[in-house]
Amino acid sequence: MLKQLTLGLLLTAATALAQAEDTKTPPAPVADPQVSVSEHKGKFHGDTVKYRVTAGDTYLKDDKGNPKASIFSIAYTRTDADNSPARPLLFVFNGGPGSSSVWLHMGIFGPKRVVLPSDAERVGAAPFTVEDNRLSLLDVADMVFIDPVGTGYSKPLGEYEGKAFWGVKEDAETLAEFIRVYITQHQRWNSPKYLAGESYGTTRAGALVRELQEGWGSIDLNGVLLISSILDFQTGDFTEGNDTPYITFLPTYAATAWYHNAIANKDQWSSLEAFLQDVRQFALEDYATVLLKGALASEAQVNNVVDKLHRFTGLKPDYIRQSNLRVNEFLFMKELLRDRGQVVGRLDSRYLGEDASIVRERFEADPSSYAIDGAYTAAIQAYLAADLNVQREEPYHILSGEVFMNWNWLYARTAREQGFLNVTPFIAKGMRQNKDFRVFVANGYYDLATPFFATEHSMNHHGIDLERVTMKYYEAGHMMYIHQPSLEALVQDIRDFIVPR
Structure with missing residues (x-):
């Protein structure tokens, strides 16, 4: 009798579970990716350049071939130059974690630039000044600006949720897959490849060095650009x-x-x-x-x-x-x-x-955040719609608190094994395994988020080959490019790093 009762309860529970699965709301169907392609011309470093902008979604798929994430990116490709394999390709991202790529995009590298007072004067309300960026690197390099999941227009797809991508390792794996897909679709496997990150983006770059370069089928890098870097969190926490x-x-x-x-x-x-x-x-x-x-x-x-x-x-x-x-x-x-x-x-x-x-x-x-945030937010929204024909009603997430608050900081099997997060050893190992791998570091003297002496500490430990490290300093802060003299010096330093004289 007891066995019959138990069996009946199990059958009842199984039936209820099956019914619950049947009534569970299936994931919304995944729409096709949105992509806008436009042709442009500009003058950079004294050179007139024709270029193509591809702004839109790249779908990443899981092991079953189902879309799991939509990564929004803006890619700039010069169209009037010899398509030589020697033309460098930069993958650019910001930090947070939870930040879109707007800061480096419209602060240094892109063809349009937000202009702010160099003397740290607070900016008020619109209209803000956005000008053609004559300092852009488009004459010498192609660039891809990446918004990680939860930032910009990037988002999880299907049954996947944001937390599947919000973590040091999860994020690095996702962006490594995006880079692999991009260089495959655009036939750029044999191009010189650089990562350019700012703030937590430098942590991401260190993790990406590991994800991309280690193991068989690696994607070897020519270098990383670390702008206002934080590599070893013991130096900053x-x-x-x-x-x-x-x-x-x-x-x-x-x-x-x-x-x-x-x-x-x-x-x-x-x-x-x-x-x-x-x-x-x-x-x-x-x-x-x-x-x-x-x-x-x-x-x-x-x-x-x-x-x-x-x-x-x-x-x-x-x-x-x-x-x-x-x-x-x-x-x-x-x-x-x-x-x-x-x-x-x-x-x-x-x-x-x-x-x-x-x-x-x-x-x-x-005060250094609320002084500039509105200008960059307005500038990227206006630029996307007016210049790139990207017109979406959904919000473009400049900096997401939800991503930051749900970030998984563990990049090891246990917290005890990891201690403070430190990606410097990954960069050092990348140098040992790749003789052409170089590091560029940009430091702002007035940066109280990622102080320059902490970066010096990281570079002087963990086996970094200092002969392949270029350290530069600027009399500005975390976003040193809002200071015109620092911007001009920084751009020239980056040019010399990517295309040595």
Whole structure:
């Protein structure tokens, strides 16, 4: 009797499950990809160039051949030049994670550029200035701007959800597949290939080096361009017990204090770089020693560090001492100019803002973000519709908080195995396995999001071949290209890297 009852319950449960499956709403049918192709002409680096723009969706498929993701990209291909295999091809993306490629697209590389005041003046409302970008690399390279899933118009398809693509490894695998599909469809397997990423996009580039170059059937790269890079998160995450960021952020604190005339006796140094060399030396020696010693540091050692931190950053000695010699980036941004009633920007510490409350611990919002966001958002929307004939009612996601909040940061089997996320070893391994693989690094002195000294730390560890690394510095912030002198220097540096003189 018990067996019959059990069997009956199992049959009932199975029937209910089958009925639930039958009534489950099937995924919406997948529409055909939308693609717009247009022909253009422009003058770049003194050269008149005819080029084709392909703006639209590329569908990636799962193992069963079903579409799983739609990747929106904008590809620029020169049409009036010899289709030589030697013409470089750049795959360009931003970071976030959760950012579209709008910043590098309309800030450096694309044929149109958003023009902002070079002196970190806040921008108001439309109309914004968008001009032909004479500095674009289209004369010497073709470019593909990629929006990862959840950004721009890119999205999951069918039964797939965003979380299937939102993670360090998931994202790298997806973009590696897009690159494979692109170079196959457009017959670019034998072209020199570069990755160009900004911010988390540099982390993505490091992960992509691993996904593309390791194993059989590899896609070997000629190099990566790391713009405002974050490769080793131990250098940038202020977490309890991790003293490394206090060291790696210090030179950027000092550069910021220098810019805003918040330090005394500034004229004793001949230049910003001379000043920063002294700060670097102090950070690696006296400061690092005292942080490592902790309670074992002598009173004289602590007093020396307090005095030097005050001298280099302009922060008050009592504030430094009460902070246990450790001031994180957000505390610094609020504290530096508190007596003036101002806060400095995170993405670019040249920018200043005012908060409703002077005594709050952190700023209300990053003044270097709200100063520029509206201009780039309006510019890409207008450009897509008017110039590229991409007219969609769905929103173009500039920067998605949903993607960021649901990001899987694990790129190992366990969190214990991984520790802090660090993709620098992948780049070092890529160099060992590919003799032609080179690295270009662009640093902004006033970048409090991805500080230059943290990048120097990454490049000086993990077996990186420094002879194949080009390090450049600019007197601007995270998006150094909004500063006209830095933009012009950056573009020339990139040209020299891709097409050596």
